[in-house]
Amino acid sequence: MNDHRLVKQVWALAAYSNAIKVLLRAKTQLELVQGVCEGITNQFPYVVSWVGLIKENHTKDLLVAGVSGSASAYSDGIMVSWDENMPSGRGPLGAAIRTQKPSIVDDCDIDPNFLPWRDRAQKFGIKSCVAVPxxxxxxxxxxxxxxxxIANAFSLPEIHLFEGLADEIAFGIEGLQNQAIIEQDKLRQEESQKLLIKSLESMVSAMSTTMELRDPYTAGHQYRVAVISEAIAKEMGCSPDQIHGLKLAALVHDIGKISIPAEILMKPVALTDHEHAILRDHVNNGYKVLKEVPFVWPIAEIVRQHHERIDGSGYPLGLKGDQILLESKILAVADTLESMSTFRPYRPALGIDKAMELVLGESGNQLDPLPVQAAKKLYDQGALNMLNSRK
Known part of the structure; x- marks a missing residue:
């Protein structure tokens, strides 16, 4: 269930990001609305998206302002209103406008309020929908x-994303109607970028939590690695933007383990060679999940490379030296420190002193000397003592 929830969140975030790109460029209402709908339906499993606007003649039927999707013919000639006294007004879009709240149909085949459109929906393979004002x-x-x-495609995280997108659409329409395009575009870009980053951070947090629910032995591991990575990067003088991206990558660096059987993750003895091979594939699995999300940082690549080593002995690509991203080199040091310091099912916690000794021994061989030196400075300052309490 956690796996499916994560996948749904990735779908919604990708659709949201596609649509936001259009919002930043649109110069007319038609371009804005049509482009947003196209952005949404470019992402599976969304097959139709359309925007209905309240007509200025005060009738309670809606004007289709833009529609897109592989099943867009679904909307041809469709009658939708927001009049609760009409069958056409009792559907999800009418309800969302009338109540000013999201309206969800989890299964179009059985929801009684969707009856007027059921046959049409079945013809076009539509199984669920969400409407937001x-x-x-x-x-x-x-x-x-x-x-x-698919049925049940929308839960709270996805609904919140589409609510935010609806607010951006409304803001864009108003801006264009008022002809204050230049200044409004600048403000909209800034706010949309902030909203996108905030949404990305929320999604990263959800991914991290999903992973930790499956693996209680490493609960908090990703968070602590993120804290250590951030501290090392600051010590090295990395830019705020680079540090931000690194921290987000660290928070989901083990997301690929979601596909690893729990009996391997929690095995209390050493793994076999075959089990090691399965476990190592978590970096590729994480890359496959994260590359679908349009981050403004190379999150997917940072995650894929965090087990690479500067002497070429790492995996999955066997990269060496400068072939490895700096963020991945920092993450490798932080991950090693945290992992060696704390308890694992197959061994007791070694503590930060022993972990630091091991990391220093690999400096210049497997681990890049610069992040190791920064970590050593933090260690000397007592900034890594939190790891001693993780038994």
């Missing part, structure tokens, strides 16, 4: 609805 200032100007080809 477009808030224009203090009023609702319409709604966004997204249809998926």
């Amino acid at each position: 477009l808030h224009g200032g203090e009023k609702v100007i319409g709604g966004l609805i997204v249809y998926a080809s």
Whole structure:
């Protein structure tokens, strides 16, 4: 269940990011709405997305302002309103506009409120949908609805993302209508970038939590590695942006272990060669998950390379020296320190003193000397003593 929830979050975040890129470029309302719908439906499993706007003639039927998706013909000639006295107004989009809250249909085949559109939905392979209102200032100007080809495609994290996107659509429409395009674009870009980064951070946190729920022995491991990585990077004088990306990568550096059987992760004795091979593949699995998310930092590559070693003895690519990202070199040192210091099912905690001794022994051989030197300075200052308490 955790695995499926994570996948749904990745889908929604990718759709959100695709749509945000359009919002930053759009110069007309049609370009904005149509582009957002295309951005959403470029991501599986979303097969139709459209925006309905409340008509200025005060009737309660909706104007289709833009539609896209592999099943976009679903919307051809469709009658949708937000009048609760009409069957066409009792569906998810009408309900979202009327109540000013998201409306979800988990299964279109059985939801009674979706009956007027059930046959049409089945024809186009639509199984679930979510509708969110477009808030224009203090009023609702319409709604966004997204249809998926699988049932139960929308839970709270995905709904929150689409709510944020709906707010951005409404803001964009108002800005274009008021013709304050240049200044509004600048503000929208800044706010959208902040919102995107915030969403990425939230998604990273959700991924990290999902991983830790499967592996109680390393609960908190990713968080502590992130703290150590951040401290080392600051000591080395890395830029704030580089440190930000490194910290996010550290928080999900073991996300690939979600595909590793729990009996291997928690085995209380040494692993066999075959089990080692399975475990090592977690870096490739993590890369496959993270490369689908349009981070502004090379998160996926940092994660894939964090077990590479400067002498070429690491995995999965056998990279050497400057072929390895600096962030991955820092992450390797932090990961080694945390792992060796703390308890594992197959051995007791060694403590920070022994871990530091081992890391210094690999400096210049497997581990890059610069992050090792920075870690040693932090160790001398007592900044890594937190690891002594992790038994």
